[in-house]
Amino acid sequence: MLVIGCFAASVEAAYPLMAGEERLGTVSTVKQGADILVSLQDMASLLGLGTAVKGDTLAVTSNRSKAQFVSGASAAWLDVELVPLAAPCVEWKGRWLLDGRSALKMFTLLLNRSGRQVQLSFGPEEPDGTAPPPVAEVAPSPVADKPSPPAKVEVTTPAPVVDVAPPATPVPVTAAAKDRPVLKGIRWGEEGGKLRAVMDCEGEEAPEVQRGSDGVRIYFSSGQWPVPGTPSPYGDVKVNAMHFGDRILVEFISSIPVHEVMTLESPKRLVIDFMRPGGVSAPRPVKPSPGKPVLPSVPPGRGPSGGRPIVVIDPGHGGKDPGAVGNGIREKDLNLAVSKRLAARLKELGIDARLTRDTDVYLTLRRRTEIANEMNAELFVSVHGNALPPGRSATGMEIYIMALPTDKDAMELARLENREIGNNGGDAAKAADQRTQMLLNILGNMQQNAKISESTGFAEYLFKSGNAGGIKMRRVAQAPFFVLRGAAMPSVLIELGFITDKNEAKLLADGVYQAKMANSLAKGIQDYLKNH
């Protein structure tokens, strides 16, 4: 939580809020250090949205959707989803303040949910002010997932792309910014289940690309505004364009997987291909193609298993850390018993399974994935038991991947699992909260992305094989688990079942059911390895 007393702020100039080219009015700002924070209440009122303050939370409502900003939190709720923010939200003298970029993002998402398609941006500062426009600095990190293919690597089946060139106001480019990526517009096309967005660009530098589980974000230094080719003509790929100061963020949010992101030369353009279910996909670029530098990869003949795939099974908790306790079960014992059965079953199937612990010992969360990385494992599976507070009950196995949390329960679970029993008698809950917050920031920066989609695929195999094996499967979900943070391979956290549920606890303690769980999970792992 932010200590309000330390918040040195001064009132700054007002900035006009724009919807497309329409000026809605001005938003007051507050300067905090180098950052300029904008008033969320001002923005809500200009957009005709209701606000309500309750404790440390500001709620903004639009029809049936609600955004909730919590003072000191660098994530905000959008209905039941947590959306990462570039910086924490700040409450100051009854005003709720947020960095301009995050505020534009949250209001755009909120309005889109209630069916209002608008392009929000801040115009230049109103006369007599001296402060720079409210630009949230975007870290200049090379986040592109893979090196751009050489110019000659054209796509083999270019989708017919509709030429869209509506008149638009060019944004003047200063001489100093000549090399920076400028967006001229977006063209769309589709063919054989593939949907393509082509961004025509100018400038020497490539735009920054961030891939996430829900789509792709691209940062340009400037460009045509409003962006030609927006909104998206397709229902399964939405595009939000945001303009603030000297940057344009184009956010593609898709319900279908991103197949490929490519930078192509002459003319310069950035291409995103989305693949609809059943679409014919080109082979995955797993092997380096000729002409491309060979990337260092996993050494062949790994470990003593001589090429057999290694799967690391991690029985959660152990030693001084019992994990959840309920109905006569200690989570650490359950995790170890099932993990041992799972490892044994995998060995029967010819898979080299290793355990991070095979006795009742304590391991740090960090050490667990280190072991998997040292072994060059193909997969990492952390095994846990679920728990709910008194008065609440649920049953079934859950498979989690590490990503932004699916809902409040997933977030709560991650906070519990991220708790580490310290040697210093420190406040484990507080440390876990900090760790969770750190992960939210990392995930918000969308740097784990290739792994998120691989892990999702793996989780789906396990879910399917659990169902087929007669296990009650609750869901595949996501949450920011620290134990999965360091894994270099597809990784999941399995919550076997709820030890706080009386009936399920009985089942979990039963050797026959444990074997059933282990066999189904082993089958899912085997199937995944066969196909990847």
Ligand SMILES: [Zn+2]
């Ligand atoms: Zn656990």
